[in-house]
Amino acid sequence: MKPFDYADEKIGQKEIGFAIPSLVIGVIILSLPRVIADATEFSDGWVPLLISGLFAILFTWMTASLVSRFPNQPFFDYSSKLISKPLAFLLTLFMAFYFIIFTAYEVRYIAILTNQYLLKDTPGEVISFDFLLLVIYAVAGSRAALFRLNVLFLPIVVIVLLILLIGAMSIFDWKHLFPLFKTNWKGYAEGMKNSFPAMTGWEILLFYAALMKPPVKAVKPAIIGMCVPIILYLLLYIVTIGVYSNIVTRNLVFPTVELAKEVEIPGGIFERAETLFFTVWIMTIFSTASIFFDVSVMAVNSIFKKAKKVIIIFILAPLIYLIGMLPKSFIEVTNFGHFLGLMGFITSAIIPGSLFLIAKIMGTKGKS
Numbered sequence: 001m002k003p004f005d006y007a008d009e010k011i012g013q014k015e016i017g018f019a020i021p022s023l024v025i026g027v028i029i030l031s032l033p034r035v036i037a038d039a040t041e042f043s044d045g046w047v048p049l050l051i052s053g054l055f056a057i058l059f060t061w062m063t064a065s066l067v068s069r070f071p072n073q074p075f076f077d078y079s080s081k082l083i084s085k086p087l088a089f090l091l092t093l094f095m096a097f098y099f100i101i102f103t104a105y106e107v108r109y110i111a112i113l114t115n116q117y118l119l120k121d122t123p124g125e126v127i128s129f130d131f132l133l134l135v136i137y138a139v140a141g142s143r144a145a146l147f148r149l150n151v152l153f154l155p156i157v158v159i160v161l162l163i164l165l166i167g168a169m170s171i172f173d174w175k176h177l178f179p180l181f182k183t184n185w186k187g188y189a190e191g192m193k194n195s196f197p198a199m200t201g202w203e204i205l206l207f208y209a210a211l212m213k214p215p216v217k218a219v220k221p222a223i224i225g226m227c228v229p230i231i232l233y234l235l236l237y238i239v240t241i242g243v244y245s246n247i248v249t250r251n252l253v254f255p256t257v258e259l260a261k262e263v264e265i266p267g268g269i270f271e272r273a274e275t276l277f278f279t280v281w282i283m284t285i286f287s288t289a290s291i292f293f294d295v296s297v298m299a300v301n302s303i304f305k306k307a308k309k310v311i312i313i314f315i316l317a318p319l320i321y322l323i324g325m326l327p328k329s330f331i332e333v334t335n336f337g338h339f340l341g342l343m344g345f346i347t348s349a350i351i352p353g354s355l356f357l358i359a360k361i362m363g364t365k366g367k368s
Contacts, residue, residue, distance in 0.1 A: 074210050257274060
């Protein structure tokens with residue numbers, strides 16, 4: 001009897017196409033209009049945002065093309081063929097460390113948002129701990145199920161975000177967008193530096209290649225999936241500037257949240273739109289944290305092949321919690337995010353780009 005296809009541990013093209021935008025659209029979208037407006041004038045931030053998006057598509061293509069060369073092989077195995085086993089060992093450890101601290105960042109950020117807008121009297125440590133328990137429960141289960149969860153969550157996230165943008169058009173002022181192209185090249189460069197970290201997420205393909213079916217067809221859905229957050233980011237930025245202007249936007253901590261407060265949902269289902277917005281965004285953060293935690297487990301497991309998945313989870317979980325609790329203030333969390341942005345550039349651009357070029361020059365391919 002043929003097994004039930006949807007119950008297997010393989011990831012199809014649809015899951016890849018949904019997973020990448022689900023990971024990219026994370027907590028950084030809450031402050032993205034501010035960090036771009038801070039570097040540019042008027043509405044000029046769409047320029048570095050678009051350029052960063054084009055670079056993101058390029059690196060997504062390189063990463064998907066790389067893993068397509070090595071079907072059904074873990075990252076440690078095929079990187080060993082390209083750069084030797086000792087270097088692959090160090091590279092895998094570095095990637096694991098990045099995914100661990102990124103998960104810690106998500107765990108910490110959920111506490112900040114919940115404290116500020118939902119549960120002001122609940123200790124942040126308790127919120128982070130409870131959230132981490134949910135992430136552990138998700139990661140301990142099926143890997144393919146995590147991807148299929150994104151198929152459920154992403155349409156909800158996109159619909160809610162579009163409702164937010166459409167609702168904000170009633171207070172949109174076109175005068176806030178003009179004049180155009182008043183930013184100097186340093187401002188555009190700073191805008192690209194600030195916006196590129198918001199695009200990362202495709203690096204998970206490096207590790208989930210072993211679960212893809214067939215991996216040779218991962219390129220197209222990965223690129224299409226990457227286009228979704230780029231378009232949403234551009235729309236969100238333009239609408240935010242149109243509502244608040246550049247000067248006001250750069251002085252708002254979470255412009256996207258403030259935008260949600262301006263929108264009224266007809267019918268009286270929710271008194272304030274941010275209630276719905278936060279509910280959906282907690283789902284998004286949960287999905288992102290679960291995938292990144294799972295990738296860190298995969299990275300460690302690819303090196304220590306005899307270690308059980310559950311053992312690795314319970315070793316890494318306390319480490320994630322402790323790292324997440326290290327920043328004591330919002331400024332420290334922001335600096336933590338800047339550090340992650342630098343590491344994200346290395347893991348999403350430099351590492352897959354270098355491995356792709358090496359594989360291309362050497363003509364190295366794996367066997368399926």
